[in-house]
Amino acid sequence: MTVRVMLISPAMNAALREARFDGDSPLDRSGRERARAAAGAVPETGLVLSGPSGRCRETAEALGLAARTEPALGGWDLADWAGRRLDEVAAAEPAGVAAWLGNPSAAPHGGESLCDLVTRTGAWLDSLGGPDAPGASFLAVAEAAVVRAAVVHGLRLPTEAFWRLDVAPLTLTGLSGRSGRWNVGLGRPLTPPPAG
Template sequence: MTVRVMLISPAMNAALREARFDGDAPLDPSGRERARAAAGAVPGAGPALSGPSERCRETTAALGLAAQPEPAPAGWDLARWSGRRLDDVAAAEPAQVTAWLDDPSAAPHGGESLRDLVRRIGGWLDSLGGPDAPGTSFLAVTETAVVRAAVVHGLRLPAKAFWRLDVAPLTLTELSGRSGRWNVALGRPLTTPPAG
């Protein structure tokens, strides 16, 4: 059975503007406004899911989706770096940041390594495309790291390719196929259709 998994990256918040490690912060006013404006452009799907972060839940609500918070597509667990600015961590722990960027198995922050993130998100993605899947079409508002990890897994890219993928706020990335064989349509902006 072919499955369609649509991943929407959440709207802008202060943590993203300040290049903070996935701090669970609410949307900022412009992010909330842009999400509300994009509500009409969200494609129809079967079950709608939301990552558990406040940013994902608020984006989901602003898009007008009735979605259940889902722990499986939670953002990257960066443990003690969570909420801190990248510049601050790089200044205080330059060797650890270098190791984290160079080695997909490194987790100097005490949380998930990149390899662990890709494995976790790949397992979740494949469960949606597996024989026991509850439907054929899913929509999930998930953190950008989750979208990037899903693309790495779906296309069987090396883990280090994660760092070469950019996911803008409020974009749609679609994976279609089934467990072990996915096609990817990347980063379509959610914009409202023209009045007509």
């Protein structure tokens, strides 16, 4: 049977606007308002999950979702770079940033490599399509990096394809299929239903 997994990227916050690593700061006013406005556009589903970041949990709440926190949906662990801006890290550690961008196994920040992120996300995704979950439906609010990693894993793309995938705030990416064979619907905006 087919498993449906719908991933919603969280709403905007100041850290995302500033291109900071590990942007787990609260949603900004605009992000909160857009998430509340989009609540009616969220598809109905079975189990509702949220990544553990405050940004994911706050987005789920603003969307009106009673989501269970799922640790496997944690954002990309960038350890020493957490909270810093990309331009700041690139100026201070140009070789580290070059390695991070050019080698999926590199982890110059001391956290997870890109390969580790894709493997962790893929293991979670494939666990949903196992024999114990036939015909199941899941919706999860997950950081953009987790959504990108799920697409890379689901389509069996080269890990480097991660850098070519853009996931805008408050978009829905759907995966359907089962472990080892996934189809992907990318980046549908969560827009409020028409008035009237």
